[in-house]
Amino acid sequence: MTDPADMMKKIAEVYGLRVADxxxxxxxxxxxxxxxxxxxxxxxxxxxxxxxxxxxxxNNLIDAAWFGRPEVFNRSEGRSWRTRKxxxxxxxxxxxxxxxxxxxxxxxxxxxxAPYLASRYDVVTGEEIPLGERxxxxxxxxxxxxxxxxSEGEWLRWARRxxxxxxxxxxxxxxxxxxxxxxxFSYAEYLERQLKRKPxxxxxxxxxxxxxxxxxxxxxxxxxxxxxxDAPEKGNPEPVYCRIRDWRSKVTxxxxxxxxxxxxxxxxx
Numbered sequence: 369m370t371d372p373a374d375m376m377k378k379i380a381e382v383y384g385l386r387v388a389d390x391x392x393x394x395x396x397x398x399x400x401x402x403x404x405x406x407x408x409x410x411x412x413x414x415x416x417x418x419x420x421x422x423x424x425x426x427n428n429l430i431d432a433a434w435f436g437r438p439e440v441f442n443r444s445e446g447r448s449w450r451t452r453k454x455x456x457x458x459x460x461x462x463x464x465x466x467x468x469x470x471x472x473x474x475x476x477x478x479x480x481x482a483p484y485l486a487s488r489y490d491v492v493t494g495e496e497i498p499l500g501e502r503x504x505x506x507x508x509x510x511x512x513x514x515x516x517x518x519s520e521g522e523w524l525r526w527a528r529r530x531x532x533x534x535x536x537x538x539x540x541x542x543x544x545x546x547x548x549x550x551x552x553f554s555y556a557e558y559l560e561r562q563l564k565r566k567p568x569x570x571x572x573x574x575x576x577x578x579x580x581x582x583x584x585x586x587x588x589x590x591x592x593x594x595x596x597x598d599a600p601e602k603g604n605p606e607p608v609y610c611r612i613r614d615w616r617s618k619v620t621x622x623x624x625x626x627x628x629x630x631x632x633x634x635x636x637x
Contacts, residue, residue, distance in 0.1 A: 372542040390576040420490040421447040424503040466516045479536030482547035486554045532615035537586040586610040591624035
């Protein structure tokens with residue numbers, strides 16, 4: 369796992385300090401996400417690191433249910449997979465178009481570095497995964513966007529919608545920032561491949577804002593913002609319930625309102 373300070377520095381050097389600052393924001397408190405106290409954690413403490421081949425098989429099950437057929441994006445081969453190179457076929461069904469697939473909401477709970485969403489590397493081995501072989505839910509959506517858009521403007525619009533449709537929450541601040549960084553780097557990598565140019569500062573800032581809303585820091589038991597191990601007792605003793613954004617309806621709401629009604633099941637991974 370990359371140290372959050374190192375990741376912050378890397379993002380600032382590559383994309384600018386403004387982008388790094390946006391990625392560190394906590395949208396509920398309007399402050400910053402909380403780093404974990406030094407020396408307070410070990411990799412084995414309440415954390416599970418899922419290998420990429422397991423993420424792929426589980427994501428394949430989700431897509432098999434959505435498409436009504438198996439092996440849409442790839443074929444599992446033991447602890448690996450073989451990517452299908454032909455464009456993904458969508459049936460003549462108004463409820464199952466490439467646009468409804470891109471807009472379908474997906475949530476990775478306790479997401480860690482978000483390997484189910486953006487599979488830039490195997491979180492167990494650290495091995496990088498080539499762009500054309502990635503298996504995350506966001507990776508799949510961006511592949512669909514690339515296969516079905518014909519202009520730069522259309523790609524940018526639907527790539528943003530892909531990012532607006534994926535969510536994840538994580539308690540540990542260092543893992544959360546790593547997850548946000550993975551989504552940002554994924555955006556730049558797919559944009560460069562599709563549009564044959566680097567992303568503009570405005571594009572990076574706008575997508576970083578989406579990421580900072582959709583990948584948020586939360587205690588998954590209480591649905592509140594973690595206070596951190598070194599947080600003072602005084603200040604705000606009341607729980608602060610995390611808020612997320614519904615981009616299609618253009619509203620923000622408390623996440624617990626979804627979880628308590630059972631609506632999170634509609635998009636949970």
